[in-house]
Amino acid sequence: MSEAPQAIGTVAGPWSLPQAERYGELRSLVALTYYPFVAMMRNVATFAFGFLFPVVFISVFGLIGGGSGGVRLGVATGAASAPVMTALEGMPNIVVVQGSQNELERQLELGKIEGVLDLQGGHVVLQVNEASPQSQAAPLFVQSALDRLNLQVSGVTAPPYTLEVGQVAGRRDRYIDFALPGQVGFALLSTAIFGTVFGLLYLKKALILKRLFATPVHGLTILLGQGLARLIVAVIQAVIILALGVLAFGFQLANGWTTFIAMLGLSCLGLIVFLGFGLVIAGRVNDENGASPITNLVTLPQFLLSGVFFPTDVFPAWVRVIADNLPLSYFNAAMRQIATEGAGVVDVAPYVVGLCVWGVVAYGLAARTFKWV
Amino acid sequence: MSASASEIIRVESLRKHFGSLAAVDGITFSVYRGEIFGILGPNGAGKTTTLEIMETLQKPSSGTVEIDGLDVLRDAWAVKGRIGVQLQSAGFYPELSLVQLLKMFASIYGTAIDPLAVLKRFGLEDKGSAYYDRLSGGQKQRFSLATTLIHRPTIVFLDEPTTGLDPQGRHNLWQLIREVQEEGITVVLTTHYMEEAEQLCDRIAIMERGRIIEMGSTRSLIDDLLATGFRKPVIRQEATLEDVFLSLTGRSLRDE
Numbered sequence: 044m045s046e047a048p049q050a051i052g053t054v055a056g057p058w059s060l061p062q063a064e065r066y067g068e069l070r071s072l073v074a075l076t077y078y079p080f081v082a083m084m085r086n087v088a089t090f091a092f093g094f095l096f097p098v099v100f101i102s103v104f105g106l107i108g109g110g111s112g113g114v115r116l117g118v119a120t121g122a123a124s125a126p127v128m129t130a131l132e133g134m135p136n137i138v139v140v141q142g143s144q145n146e147l148e149r150q151l152e153l154g155k156i157e158g159v160l161d162l163q164g165g166h167v168v169l170q171v172n173e174a175s176p177q178s179q180a181a182p183l184f185v186q187s188a189l190d191r192l193n194l195q196v197s198g199v200t201a202p203p204y205t206l207e208v209g210q211v212a213g214r215r216d217r218y219i220d221f222a223l224p225g226q227v228g229f230a231l232l233s234t235a236i237f238g239t240v241f242g243l244l245y246l247k248k249a250l251i252l253k254r255l256f257a258t259p260v261h262g263l264t265i266l267l268g269q270g271l272a273r274l275i276v277a278v279i280q281a282v283i284i285l286a287l288g289v290l291a292f293g294f295q296l297a298n299g300w301t302t303f304i305a306m307l308g309l310s311c312l313g314l315i316v317f318l319g320f321g322l323v324i325a326g327r328v329n330d331e332n333g334a335s336p337i338t339n340l341v342t343l344p345q346f347l348l349s350g351v352f353f354p355t356d357v358f359p360a361w362v363r364v365i366a367d368n369l370p371l372s373y374f375n376a377a378m379r380q381i382a383t384e385g386a387g388v389v390d391v392a393p394y395v396v397g398l399c400v401w402g403v404v405a406y407g408l409a410a411r412t413f414k415w416v
Numbered sequence: 417m418s419a420s421a422s423e424i425i426r427v428e429s430l431r432k433h434f435g436s437l438a439a440v441d442g443i444t445f446s447v448y449r450g451e452i453f454g455i456l457g458p459n460g461a462g463k464t465t466t467l468e469i470m471e472t473l474q475k476p477s478s479g480t481v482e483i484d485g486l487d488v489l490r491d492a493w494a495v496k497g498r499i500g501v502q503l504q505s506a507g508f509y510p511e512l513s514l515v516q517l518l519k520m521f522a523s524i525y526g527t528a529i530d531p532l533a534v535l536k537r538f539g540l541e542d543k544g545s546a547y548y549d550r551l552s553g554g555q556k557q558r559f560s561l562a563t564t565l566i567h568r569p570t571i572v573f574l575d576e577p578t579t580g581l582d583p584q585g586r587h588n589l590w591q592l593i594r595e596v597q598e599e600g601i602t603v604v605l606t607t608h609y610m611e612e613a614e615q616l617c618d619r620i621a622i623m624e625r626g627r628i629i630e631m632g633s634t635r636s637l638i639d640d641l642l643a644t645g646f647r648k649p650v651i652r653q654e655a656t657l658e659d660v661f662l663s664l665t666g667r668s669l670r671d672e
Contacts, residue, residue: 081516
């Protein structure tokens, strides 16, 4: 603003040329992506829904997964060095807990251990908690240890009947492996719906949209910039959730980097589809009071029915018909196959197509209902 | 006044209906290059609607508006490039600093600016990293005015620029608006304050219920009134209460 335009009234300066061409729409788009992105990253709601919640959930689920490690067998202190205990300790998935007989039995009743061994010479008495499913495995381990000892005592070094266990797709089935792809979906849907609806309402209410409309920029460019900014936020979210899962909780990416990239790609598609629903709602409602019930109506059933926290096969068939066809269900199903089974684009094509159909529906509705002011 | 070349805004038979309500009911007026034009009127008179139609933010129900020779409906795009708009309130991302906001607008207009120089000119040099929401009323209005000038518009529209400001802030903003005018930029503003119109505006239009009920130069309107024989009950008053207030509190800005 240092050099003042002179004699603007009589001589047309460069600022009074037809200017539409001078304002590159692309440059506007970059600005209207970058600055809203910066604004979003400083926004408390984005942080809470997009980062804090998923990270808290992932941490909790990671801990659930880590706790169910194996079968805990109690034995009285002092008896721990008996041959049968040595044989048991050599087995994977067996944790030997020592303590007084009374203390161990109490722990058994509470379900904190799966079995208590009472060694009476060669005779072993195993007590299990009948209410605990994991306790049912305890006799198998103990029997196996005893069999091994019996063979040793009998001098059999090459038993005629042997078992070899072949490993299929060596994955541990842990809750984190189920939960993490769902959490990516949760974060994306939250960002897309809550972010778009309340974000656009705020832009309207604070007259930010109006102020932008007084500049030579297309409404579509503003909207596209908002969408791209959310896309960047979403990719960062997905990366953080995946990184936390992999680094802190041993989440396994089926094919390493390929899987990682595929998951990010799917996240982008998912977000674009979910943004459509955000636009439909943002176009329909005029204030936060109206937005709250509708956004929750759209998101909450999907959080519950789309396999975010638990698999959809727990539902009766008629519920599954609905549950399995929700947008987030398609996303989660595809995400899970990519993440845990190393599926490729072709394998998850039905889900991707399903997701895209929802996208077409959403943007079709949005185009009809969206109001700028 | 007769030379149409000096007309920069031409509004003809402009109407705007919201349902059965005629917010603007057939108004015709012109604004001349380089002047400060005031639209006065009580709340609900149609000032803001008129302004927003000129700003391309609303579409007229009927009538035409030409800005710098361009029709606001047909050439809305080009019009937006030539005008600067200050809304009645806010209009800025609360999570962006003033420097970021200025850069954003500069990018949209495809122009390069020195954000700190812009802020300095409007007395906001130490507010570069502050957020709009944290500014005082006067600072907000000065910043808002600054954003209207980024792309060197030919016309700026200011909607009630001094509403809610303290006397110091008001006088300061008047000065800034006069400086904008001195750069050759035409200013169209709305106001509730007669003193503001009298001090600042070259010409005014008074609106009431969607119609313009009086228009002319500030001086001539007063002269016309006096010519009808109107005389204000004369109380010889060498100073006003505002003079007392300003002499006690000084003219320097308080909102830093």
